[in-house]
Structures are given as C-alpha cells and as structure tokens.
Amino acid sequence: MTVLFSRKCEYALQGILYLAEKQYMGNISAEQIATDLNISRDFISKTLQSLVKDGIIQSHRGKSGGFSLARDPDSMSLLDIILIIDGNSVFESCVLGLPTCSTESPCPVHNKWGPIREASRKMLENTTVAQFQPITGSAY
Amino acid sequence: MTVLFSRKCEYALQGILYLAEKQYMGNISAEQIATDLNISRDFISKTLQSLVKDGIIQSHRGKSGGFSLARDPDSMSLLDIILIIDGNSVFESCVLGLPTCSTESPCPVHNKWGPIREASRKMLENTTVAQFQPITGSAY
DNA sequence: TTTAATTCGGACTATATACTCCGATTATGA
DNA sequence: TCATAATCGGAGTATATAGTCCGAATTAAA
Numbered sequence: 001m002t003v004l005f006s007r008k009c010e011y012a013l014q015g016i017l018y019l020a021e022k023q024y025m026g027n028i029s030a031e032q033i034a035t036d037l038n039i040s041r042d043f044i045s046k047t048l049q050s051l052v053k054d055g056i057i058q059s060h061r062g063k064s065g066g067f068s069l070a071r072d073p074d075s076m077s078l079l080d081i082i083l084i085i086d087g088n089s090v091f092e093s094c095v096l097g098l099p100t101c102s103t104e105s106p107c108p109v110h111n112k113w114g115p116i117r118e119a120s121r122k123m124l125e126n127t128t129v130a131q132f133q134p135i136t137g138s139a140y
Numbered sequence: 141m142t143v144l145f146s147r148k149c150e151y152a153l154q155g156i157l158y159l160a161e162k163q164y165m166g167n168i169s170a171e172q173i174a175t176d177l178n179i180s181r182d183f184i185s186k187t188l189q190s191l192v193k194d195g196i197i198q199s200h201r202g203k204s205g206g207f208s209l210a211r212d213p214d215s216m217s218l219l220d221i222i223l224i225i226d227g228n229s230v231f232e233s234c235v236l237g238l239p240t241c242s243t244e245s246p247c248p249v250h251n252k253w254g255p256i257r258e259a260s261r262k263m264l265e266n267t268t269v270a271q272f273q274p275i276t277g278s279a280y
Numbered sequence: 281t282t283t284a285a286t287t288c289g290g291a292c293t294a295t296a297t298a299c300t301c302c303g304a305t306t307a308t309g310a
Numbered sequence: 311t312c313a314t315a316a317t318c319g320g321a322g323t324a325t326a327t328a329g330t331c332c333g334a335a336t337t338a339a340a
Contacts, residue, residue, distance in 0.1 A: 005235070005237075006327080006328095007237065007329095008327085010237035011237070013249075014237070017236075017248060029285080029286065029287090030287075031285095031286085040329065040330075042329070042330055042331070045287075045288090046289095048287095049288065049289085052287095059286095059287060059288085060286085060336095060337080061287045061288075061337055062284095062285070062286055062335090062337020063284065063285045063286065063336090063339065064285075064286080065286045065287060066286075095144055095145070096150050096153050096154055097145075097147065097154070108157060108272035109218070109267070112263055116256060116260045119256050120253075120256045123252055123256060127249070127252060146297080146298095147298065147299095148298080169315085169316065169317090170316080170317075171316085180299065180300075182301070182302095183298075183299055183300080185318090186299085186300095186318095188317095189317075192317095199317060200316085201306045201307055201315090201317045202305090202306050202308055202314095202315070202316055203306095203308040203313095203314065203315045203316065204308065204315075205306085205308085205316045205317060
C-alpha cells in the first residue's frame with residue numbers, strides 16, 4: 001500500500017535521486033538502475049520513459065545509451081516531480097473524501113488539516129533534488 | 141483517487157461523524173445514512189458492518205433497527221478510527237516507498253518528513269469525534 | 281556493415297481496492 | 311402470528327493501479 005504518493009511517483013523520486021547521484025557518469029541503463037534500486041527493470045523503464053516525456057530526464061537509445069537528468073538538480077524540487085506524476089490532489093482534496101468540501105464550505109477536518117498540508121507542500125517545494133547528493137550508503 | 145486514507149476509511153470517518161451528529165435519534169438505518177451522505181447503501185452498509193466488528197459502532201437488526209455509536213464520542217479520536225481501518229502505515233512507512241528506510245538508516249526525505257508526520261498524527265489523536273457536533277449545514 | 285546494447289511502445293496479465301447483488305436472518309409491532 | 315423493515319454475510323463484478331513481456335527502432339562501436 002502506498003503511503004502518500006502513488007507507486008509510480010515513489011519510483012520516479014527514487015530514480016531521479018539516483019540519477020542525480022550518478023550524474024557525472026553520463027547515461028545509465030535501465031538495467032543498471034533496476035539492479036541498484038532493486039526494482040523490476042521493465043517497470044522502472046516505463047516510469048522513466050514517462051519522465052522523459054515530461055522533460056524531467058533525458059534518454060538515449062542504442063549502445064551505451066541510457067537515462068540522465070535533463071535539468072539542473074538545483075532547480076528541481078521534489079514537489080515538481082510529485083505534481084507532474086500525481087497532480088496536486090494530495091494538497092487540495094478533502095481528507096475525508098467529501099466531494100462538496102472546499103475552503104468556502106469546509107468539512108470538520110478541513111481547517112485543522114490546512115496548516116499541515118501547507119507545511120508539507122512547502123517542505124517538498126523547498127527541497128531540491130541536488131540537496132541529497134551523495135546518498136550512497138544511505139537507505140539505497 | 142484517495143488522498144491519504146483508503147476510501148473505506150474515508151467513508152467510515154464520514155459515517156461516524158454523521159452518527160455522532162444524530163446520536164440523540166437512536167438507531168439510524170443504512171438507507172438513511174446512505175441518502176444523507178450520498179453514498180451507495182450497500183457499500184456504507186458493508187463499511188459500517190466492519191466497524192461493528194471493531195466495536196466502534198453498534199447495530200440492531202429488524203424493524204426500527206440501524207446503526208449507532210458504541211462509544212462515547214468524547215473518547216473516540218479520529219486516529220483511533222484510522223488506525224483500526226488503515227493501520228499505522230501512513231505514519232510509519234517511508235515516503236519514497238524504500239523498503240530499507242528506517243529511523244536508523246533514513247532515506248533522504250525521512251528526516252525532513254518526520255516533524256510533519258508527527259504533527260498530523262498528534263492532530264488526529266487530539267481531535268475527537270465529539271468536537272464536530274453539530275456539523276449539519278457544513279460540507280455534508 | 282554487422283553486431284550488440286539499449287530505449288521505445290504497445291499489448292498483455294496480476295492484484296488490490298472499490299463496489300454491487302441478493303438471499304438469509306433477525307426483530308418489531310400490528 | 312404474520313408482514314415488514316432492517317442488518318448480516320457471502321459471493322460476485324468493475325475498475326484502477328501495478329507490473330510483465332516482447333518485438334521494433336535506434337545507436338555506438340568493432
């Protein structure tokens with residue numbers, strides 16, 4: 001079960017953090033990434049492909065091809081990635097799932113939840129991909 | 141798509157908040173609840189049935205039967221309900237889904253996330269079902 | 281120019297969650 | 311005692327997400 005973000009989003013974050021770490025090595029194959037992150041090659045491959053479409057990472061086919069970051073990791077926040085993949089429903093939708101809940105007509109929990117929601121959004125917005133290098137030896 | 145809790149959990153919270161509001165009316169039928177909350181009768185029924193097993197609410201069969209709270213709404217926190225239905229994975233698991241991430245060997249995001257996780261847990265723990273009455277006229 | 285390594289893309293399967301259906305059971309009250 | 315109104319419980323369907331498979335296209339280097 002996913003905690004907060006979709007599995008696809010989790011894998012994307014893992015993949016990007018990994019690519020940022022290995023940035024100096026140029027293209028890295030899906031095979032290599034899958035092995036290091038202990039994820040199925042086909043699945044991380046699919047996930048990374050969609051990130052290519054989103055312009056977050058680059059890919060190169062053929063021999064010695066692979067994936068690499070498309071943007072400066074300094075200008076890439078975790079929030080950027082989350083918004084692209086999962087959208088902003090995590091930060092907007094009602095916690096109780098009430099369809100009619102909104103800022104104007106808040107459900108019982110809405111106002112209590114607001115500050116926490118804002119804090120997490122800000123944290124993710126202010127945390128860039130670059131901040132995490134090097135991460136080798138950590139939970140990977 | 142669910143935001144934070146499972147759909148079952150969302151419906152359970154809605155149902156319990158609703159029952160707390162209508163507490164003085166005694167048994168309320170699944171039919172009635174479904175209509176007021178705009179949820180399928182069969183589904184809210186199933187959800188409430190499992191809450192009966194968990195001892196959170198009571199049920200009575202037969203004519204003029206229905207559901208009612210089993211405990212004092214003052215002593216029922218939102219966290220109680222969430223833990224029973226979704227477990228505590230929301231508060232424990234790694235945000236990035238890394239299986240090896242833990243307090244001892246935290247992933248890059250782990251420590252940044254900690255305070256927010258704690259704040260939300262505390263909020264849910266300190267918010268009782270009783271605090272929300274009456275909620276008629278709000279987002280229901 | 282050929283071979284090997286790689287992404288790409290489409291179609292497929294698996295699984296968990298969400299949701300429905302309906303008959304059996306139970307209780308009330310006329 | 312009978313009709314009615316309700317939960318109970320089990321089995322089924324629907325849908326979204328997760329994950330796999332494999333062949334085609336592409337590229338680098340031998």
